Amino acid sequence: MYKILKKEEIGNNVYSMEIYAPEIAKNAKAGQFIIFRIEDKGERVPLTVAGIDVDKGSVRIIFQVVGKSTLQLSLLAQGDVIKDFVGPLGHPTEIKKYGVFVAVAGGVGAAEVLPVVKELKKVGNKIVTIIGARSKDLIILEEELKEVSDELLFATNDGTYGLKGFVTDVLKNVIVKEKVDVVYAIGPIPMMKAVSDLTKGKSIKTIVSLNPIMLDGTGMCGACRVTVDNKTRFACVDGPEFDGHSIAWKELSLRLGLYKNLEKVSLDIFSYNMECKCHTK
Ligand SMILES: Cc1cc2nc3c(=O)[nH]c(=O)nc-3n(C[C@H](O)[C@H](O)[C@H](O)COP(=O)(O)OP(=O)(O)OC[C@H]3O[C@@H](n4cnc5c(N)ncnc54)[C@H](O)[C@@H]3O)c2cc1C
Ligand code: FES
Numbered sequence: 001m002y003k004i005l006k007k008e009e010i011g012n013n014v015y016s017m018e019i020y021a022p023e024i025a026k027n028a029k030a031g032q033f034i035i036f037r038i039e040d041k042g043e044r045v046p047l048t049v050a051g052i053d054v055d056k057g058s059v060r061i062i063f064q065v066v067g068k069s070t071l072q073l074s075l076l077a078q079g080d081v082i083k084d085f086v087g088p089l090g091h092p093t094e095i096k097k098y099g100v101f102v103a104v105a106g107g108v109g110a111a112e113v114l115p116v117v118k119e120l121k122k123v124g125n126k127i128v129t130i131i132g133a134r135s136k137d138l139i140i141l142e143e144e145l146k147e148v149s150d151e152l153l154f155a156t157n158d159g160t161y162g163l164k165g166f167v168t169d170v171l172k173n174v175i176v177k178e179k180v181d182v183v184y185a186i187g188p189i190p191m192m193k194a195v196s197d198l199t200k201g202k203s204i205k206t207i208v209s210l211n212p213i214m215l216d217g218t219g220m221c222g223a224c225r226v227t228v229d230n231k232t233r234f235a236c237v238d239g240p241e242f243d244g245h246s247i248a249w250k251e252l253s254l255r256l257g258l259y260k261n262l263e264k265v266s267l268d269i270f271s272y273n274m275e276c277k278c279h280t281k
Pocket of ligand 1: 264
């Protein structure tokens with residue numbers, strides 16, 4: 001059983017939790033993830049390791065409520081426990097001096113990019129972080145990202161913060177201004193694809209951190225398979241980071257939507273049961 005040491009709502013439907021998991025805290029590195037399961041019959045859900053406190057033996061996760069399991073997790077309180085918390089999984093990000101490193105994140109991707117830029121800043125990279133959101137009120141972790149970025153730039157669809165438009169519009173400006181060595185993108189698939197399309201034309205190395213459906217996280221079930229450079233790869237053990245210029249994006253997008261109907265049914269049943277419990281109290 002894994003105890004929730006701290007819980008905070010850090011944005012609109014976005015939660016940060018510190019989970020007591022000393023073995024994972026000792027071993028996890030930036031770019032890796034965990035898989036949690038709330039109860040015996042619960043779904044297995046992957047989340048990026050957003051922070052580590054080895055002294056406290058805790059691992060920080062940051063998640064957006066999008067369906068049944070993330071809603072169920074958001075309803076737990078400090079002091080509650082969850083059944084499974086497995087990790088660290090996946091390959092860590094390669095931490096070395098690249099030069100000018102531009103990290104592009106969409107939505108809750110800001111949480112996933114934070115540990116990566118933190119480590120890359122320590123080894124002397126110039127970090128330019130670009131965060132995209134629909135609107136200003138959906139931007140998270142601004143202060144924490146500011147501390148580890150040489151430049152922190154924003155794009156919002158409605159123009160309420162930073163440039164009005166997309167992260168790719170900001171990225172275009174950055175590329176014009178300076179020689180970029182690496183672009184790192186994490187977030188929704190259309191965003192990562194658009195970033196990769198832009199940088200491909202300019203021959204800029206681009207790393208994307210993929211988020212396909214995952215089940216076991218050990219390379220056994222095949223749920224997370226992606227086609228990279230015309231070869232089948234498993235994001236949980238071969239990734240989650242890959243060369244953005246080699247991904248079969250359309251196939252990945254189709255696979256992510258495969259269980260939409262079942263996911264909706266599962267959320268509806270959970271919400272209905274919650275309501276019934278409230279009425280009978
Ligand atoms: C390596 C990795 C790291 C991730 N890190 C984060 C993170 O730090 N913060 C965060 O908010 N989200 C993260 N995600 C996405 C997160 O796993 C999904 O939002 C979550 O599984 C949704 O579960 P649900 O039951 O609440 O919603 P559901 O209703 O089950 O699904 C909603 C949508 O989430 C996606 N999804 C569903 N099940 C899975 C699954 N088992 N694996 C991956 N995606 C799924 C699908 O697009 C689906 O349509 C990560 C995914 C991966 C693969
Ligand atoms: S999640 Fe099963 S093979 Fe990757």
